[in-house]
Amino acid sequence: MIDYIGLTGLILTVGGSFYFLFFSKASSKPQIEFKEKPRLEEKKEAPVVEKKVEKPQKTWTQRLSEGLSKTRSEVWGKVTGLLGKSNLTEEEFEQIEEILYSSDLAPAMISELLERLEKEYKKEEEDKDYLALIKDFLAEKMEAAQHKTPQDLYEFKGDHTGTKVIMIVGVNGAGKTTTIGKLATKLKSQGAKVVVGACDTFRAAAVEQLEVWCQRAGVDIVKAAEGANPSGVAYETVEKAVNDKADYCIIDTAGRLHTAANLMEELAKTKRVMSKVLPEAPHEVLLVVDAITGQNALRQAQEFHKTLDLTGLIFTKCDGSSKAGSAVSIVNALSVPVTYIGVGENVEDLNQFELNAYLDALLGLNAAAHG
Incomplete structure (x- = not known):
């Protein structure tokens, strides 16, 4: 109170x-x-700013390994898993044979590989290295042809020594147009002057797609009205490339079934026409092969080779297939090298084919494959 x-x-x-x-x-x-009792002022916390963490770019070895993971796990992983058992039965050896057929190796090649694996299995030695045996076998079937590829198909040295004409062929849906776009982008990024010919005059969409790729890459494109003579477009493209002193001239062609004789002859005509501008053209005739095609890819390659005398192969969509064995079969049968391999949709997912790196990724013999 x-x-x-x-x-x-x-x-x-x-x-x-x-x-x-x-x-x-x-x-x-x-x-x-x-x-009121005086209140203490609340401390305002500073806003939290999230830092963007950029993912490191994957190396080509990592992308190749990831792209071939399906073949690795569904074929070679299963084969070596069975061979790791003791006392394999005849039925289990037959199971290995079935797995190898799913890889789309040629039948004669499968028989030869099975014989080597069985011989190795029966040895009394411990710690048998089946993957090394398989790698040596596949390399043996491919290495002679792989030495045939000229380095200027991958690298522009910076000196203009003439126009190199590259003709790209393949069946519908193999990925020719996209592959040409990636190839043009790669060569342009090295400082080369590139001219592309849109000779698939039957599909307006193909020309439009190729035009978009060329605009992105900053390379010239020669195109004609829909339905124009493909040989005429090829002639004009080579002529422009020579006159402009372009380093590379890449010719796109319409996709066609290898069984259509008249369309295959049209390709042969296109090839002959280019030589009227430049006698040695085309310097390279590359067949784009969809890896998903499997055994049919060998028949395709044989027909294209008979008509055009192929100088190389480009394997696409290897990341979506367990049938990468067809590459070994084609190279061995035709003595034609794989020049490029594709394992995705981006430009960096198409790269020079190197046999040792390919086999290591296919069989899981590198560190990246196990990561």
């Missing part, structure tokens, strides 16, 4: 707040004053 200037009052404390209750001596009615 307090007395102040004629007032009498009480001080009450409730829940941390002070209440002053005043009333005059002359009056019984209290007068109430309320005071």
Whole structure:
């Protein structure tokens, strides 16, 4: 109780707040004053800024390994898994044979490989290295042809030594147009002058797609009205490339079935016409092969080779197939090298084919394959 200037009052404390209750001596009615306990200011936390963590770019070895993972797991992983057992039965050896057929190796090649694997299995040695045996076998079937590829197909040295004409062929849907776009982009990025000929005059969509690729890459394209003579477009393209002192001239062609004799002859005509501008043209005739095609890819390659005398192969869509064995079969049968391999949709997913790196990724013999 307090007395102040004629007032009498009480001080009450409730829940941390002070209440002053005043009333005059002359009056019984209290007068109430309320005071809040001063609050401490809340500290505002600084906003959290998330840092963007850029994913490191994958190396070509990593992309190749990931692209071939399906073949690795569905074929070679199963084969070596069975061979790791003790006392394999005849039925299990037959199972290995069936798995090898699913890889689309040629039948004669499968028989030879099985014979070597069985011989190795029967040895009394421990820690048999079946993957090394398989790698040596596949390399043996491909290495002679792989030495035939000229380096200027991959690298532009910077000096103009003439126009190199590259003719790209293949069946519908193999990925020719996309492959040409990637190839033109790669060569242009090395400083080369590139001219592309859109000779698939039967499909407007193909010309439009190729034009988009060329615009992105900053390379010239020669095209004609829909339905124009493909040979005429090829002639004009080579002529422009030579006159402009282009380093590379890449010719796209219409996709066709290898069984259509008249269309295959049209390709042969296109090839002959180019030599009228440049006698040695085309310097390269590359067949684009969809890896998913499997055993039929060998028959395709044989027919194209018979008509055009192929100088190389480009394998695409290897990331979507377990049938990468067809590459070994074609190279061995035709003695024609694989020049490029594709394992995805991006420009960097198409790269020079290197036999040792390919076999290591196919069989899981490098560190990246196990990661």
